[in-house]
Amino acid sequence: MEDTLIQIRRDLHRIPELGFQEEKTQAYLLDYIGELPQEYLEIKTWRTGIVVRVTGSVGSKTIAYRTDIDGLPITEATGLLYQSEHNGRMHACGHDLHMTIALGALTACAKDQPAQNVVFIFQPAEEGPGGALPLIQSGILKEWWPDEIFALHIAPELPVGTVSSRTGLLFANTSELFLDFKGKGGHAAYPHLTKDMVVAASTFVTNMQGIVARNLDPLQSAVITIGKMESGFVQNTIAETARLEGTIRTMDPEAIALVKQHIEQQARGLEISHNCQIEIDYGSNYYQVYNDGTKVEAFREVIAKTSLTYKEAPPAMTGEDFGYMLKEIPGFMFWLGVDSPYGLHHSKLQPDEKALGHGVEAVLAYINHA
Numbered sequence: 550m551e552d553t554l555i556q557i558r559r560d561l562h563r564i565p566e567l568g569f570q571e572e573k574t575q576a577y578l579l580d581y582i583g584e585l586p587q588e589y590l591e592i593k594t595w596r597t598g599i600v601v602r603v604t605g606s607v608g609s610k611t612i613a614y615r616t617d618i619d620g621l622p623i624t625e626a627t628g629l630l631y632q633s634e635h636n637g638r639m640h641a642c643g644h645d646l647h648m649t650i651a652l653g654a655l656t657a658c659a660k661d662q663p664a665q666n667v668v669f670i671f672q673p674a675e676e677g678p679g680g681a682l683p684l685i686q687s688g689i690l691k692e693w694w695p696d697e698i699f700a701l702h703i704a705p706e707l708p709v710g711t712v713s714s715r716t717g718l719l720f721a722n723t724s725e726l727f728l729d730f731k732g733k734g735g736h737a738a739y740p741h742l743t744k745d746m747v748v749a750a751s752t753f754v755t756n757m758q759g760i761v762a763r764n765l766d767p768l769q770s771a772v773i774t775i776g777k778m779e780s781g782f783v784q785n786t787i788a789e790t791a792r793l794e795g796t797i798r799t800m801d802p803e804a805i806a807l808v809k810q811h812i813e814q815q816a817r818g819l820e821i822s823h824n825c826q827i828e829i830d831y832g833s834n835y836y837q838v839y840n841d842g843t844k845v846e847a848f849r850e851v852i853a854k855t856s857l858t859y860k861e862a863p864p865a866m867t868g869e870d871f872g873y874m875l876k877e878i879p880g881f882m883f884w885l886g887v888d889s890p891y892g893l894h895h896s897k898l899q900p901d902e903k904a905l906g907h908g909v910e911a912v913l914a915y916i917n918h919a
């Protein structure tokens with residue numbers, strides 16, 4: 550099985566696609582699922598996603614397991630033989646491993662009927678614009694509504710053979726952040742005749758650092774990161790426009806509204822001081838990943854009977870739209886150690902593939918404990 554898992558992971562790794570564009574990925578998954586024994590399976594598609602229900606022999610409850618399926622707009626720099634064949638796209642967040650583990654667990658359930666019903670959710674667009682919320686709202690899960698749900702995320706900093714989780718908040722509330730600055734361009738030698746958006750956008754980035762330091766309660770945690778800054782065309786021209794792209798992260802859902810309020814205030818102030826217009830767009834917003842204590846405890850007990858080691862996880866400022874599923878259905882998310890020297894969203898992320906077998910073991914152990 551280990552060789553098969555590695556082959557699947559490499560196949561999927563070659564074809565990363567962005568949110569709601571996962572056509573090749575969906576076709577690959579459907580082909581694979583179609584080859585499995587079909588006796589206990591029912592398959593539905595939703596946009597580029599797939600939902601598969603396995604009928605259990607007892608079937609007194611339904612456990613859902615969710616994997617995300619999209620890649621990131623990152624150019625891979627691993628130099629691996631099986632590196633991404635899609636220019637500027639990479640599975641740099643481990644969704645290729647997440648999908649492979651889901652297929653491994655589904656294969657076992659299709660061959661050896663589990664006691665309880667299991668719903669496998671292959672969800673698009675986790676990195677953006679968010680697939681979990683519209684998937685729930687679409688009603689596709691209505692007839693197969695789970696009693697509980699769980700998911701995993703690879704953890705580059707944890708050793709292979711380790712899983713990690715915690716009761717309560719695991720991942721933060723997030724909001725994307727896009728700012729478009731509009732001023733007046735002109736000759737570099739005549740700044741007084743222009744409204745320079747390189748200066749306005751840089752000032753915004755610098756001032757913004759004060760929001761977490763000075764506007765939030767020090768006992769609350771938040772992060773505002775600008776990951777992309779774009780402006781200008783040539784060295785001797787003043788830029789008429791600028792664009793900032795970033796993300797906001799907070800540990801509680803209310804704090805995110807406060808951060809947005811301060812961003813808006815600073816933008817209005819800059820509009821006056823730089824005589825420009827600033828448009829703000831918050832893109833997609835994810836609700837916190839909040840783990841159910843009873844389920845985490847059950848998972849910890851299940852893991853103690855496997856070859857894996859359980860570690861208590863600290864809360865993290867990462868985001869996950871799986872939080873929307875946990876808002877509706879009790880459950881949990883856990884980290885799976887993959888021991889990569891490069892972290893999530895890095896162009897050289899290289900998870901240890903031995904983690905695939907451990908992932909399948911953990912998922913099946915939890916499915917079969919019920």
Ligand SMILES: CC(=O)N[C@@H](CCC[C@H](N)C(=O)O)C(=O)O
Nearest residue numbers: 676677723724725796867868869
């Ligand atoms: C686990 C992980 O890395 N998740 C992403 C989720 C993206 C949320 C959204 N696009 C945003 O940037 O706010 C993360 O960046 O944490």
